[in-house]
Amino acid sequence: MTVISLKSAAVREGVTLPYAEAGYPSGTPVVFVHGLADSWWSFEPLLQRLPGSLHGYAPTQRGHGDADRPPDGYTPEDFAADLVAFLDAAKIDRCLLVGCSTGGVAARIVAGSHPDRISGLVLVGVPATLADKPAVAELDELVQGLSDPVPRAVVEGLMTGIAGRPIAPGLLKTMADERLKVPARVWQQTLRGLLDADLRATLAGILVPTLVIRGDQDDLLPRNDQQAILDAVHGARLLTYEGAGHAVHWEQPERVVADIAAFAASRRW
Template identity: 60%
Template sequence: MAAVAVHSAVLGEGRPTLPYAEAGRSGGVPLVLVHGYLDSWWTFEPMLRRMPAGLHAYAPTQRGHGDADKPAEGYLPEDFAEDLVAFMDGVGIERAVLVGGSSGGVYARIVAGRRPDRVAGLVLLGVPATLADKPKADEFWEAVSELKDPVDPELAASFVDGLTATPLGRGFLQTLADETLKAPAHVWRETLRGLLETDLRATLSGILVPTLVVWGDKDPILTREDQQTILDTIPDSRLLVYEGVGHVAYWEDPDRVLRDLTEFMADRL
């Protein structure tokens, strides 16, 4: 198992300070792991613990989430994308493979489209093409649109439960739920509002870097058609379908994700 170290990145004036986890060999191929809605770097802990020596992974916790600074505003997808570039600047990463999990892939692909000079490749793990046609997203908005502090722990537990096709350890799920509760109510509301009100299909345009799309065929949120939209829009992209896997492949089968990621980089980069 690889050692995981946690540091802080100061992004500069007007931007938050972000904690980040780091694993792998210094000098290895840099990866930046981008978590999704309400997560923190902890969502990638199973991957970080298994990080091969040839890779050097950084997993920042985004503004408002986990132990990161929690400004009153700045929760549009473009805000998170700008923080991502500032994070790379802050820790000295010139160019990296961006690995986006769930909605974190939206922020990663915005950077890939706008700053291809900083992106060697893009990996999208259970990332929606759009949320406009996702009933579960609308249902969750009903639950959080009027949310007040303190956030109900039962709501947090329900958010992380049921995303995988196979059961996970209760201790890991509790850690994820506890991390979710570190986000105040305004972060729950405004981050989801930003994802729902942004034209996410438009964020797929202009991406010319090699792209790997991973989707579990038991995903309770995303469909094969949704993933096909990504393939049809990004020219140099390919899809891997994980049979029997749910929305979060990097929880269910982190070893396979790392193998496929390593092969993708060897073949395309």
């Protein structure tokens, strides 16, 4: 298993992000971006399995986990700006960017706006859009009604059905605990920012090599949603994991790491 180091990076005044770092210094830099209500812990199964060819970084986004919680700044553009600032703070000149779930929205904004910093993009269970999904409308109604402290039953309920295969109970407990750290207002502002944004527009202008990973049992992201990404991003290719649900990187971390490593090796860095 790879040793994980915990560090922090000040990305702007009043906003410091904790992050996990793992792997060999000479490896290809890979920055992992988590989704709504998660933290760097979302990538612990991947960081533990990094091969010598990769050097991983997993920041916790503002408002999440143990990161600072400013009163505002929770749009996809805000998270993308923090991500660029994180690259600067961590002295990462160029990296492979891996976005999971809604974290892939900020990742693709950065890939499109800063192609000099991003050599490749991997989107794991990332929606093309959220506007056409009834389950997301139901989630928004639930989230907008939250108040502090957010009930554990709500958090655990939202994690039900996200996987097509069993997930380690310890990981599920850790992620539930991490989600309980997120204030109701951050849940609300982050989700509202995603729903108010034109997510299809964030797919425009991506010229870096792109790999899309999807579980074929993902009830949130149908095949046509992922096809919209493939149609918008020239040269993007799709890997489908049979039997996997939305939380692909929790269900099959070994395969996800192997596919990321193979994708990194196929690029010219």
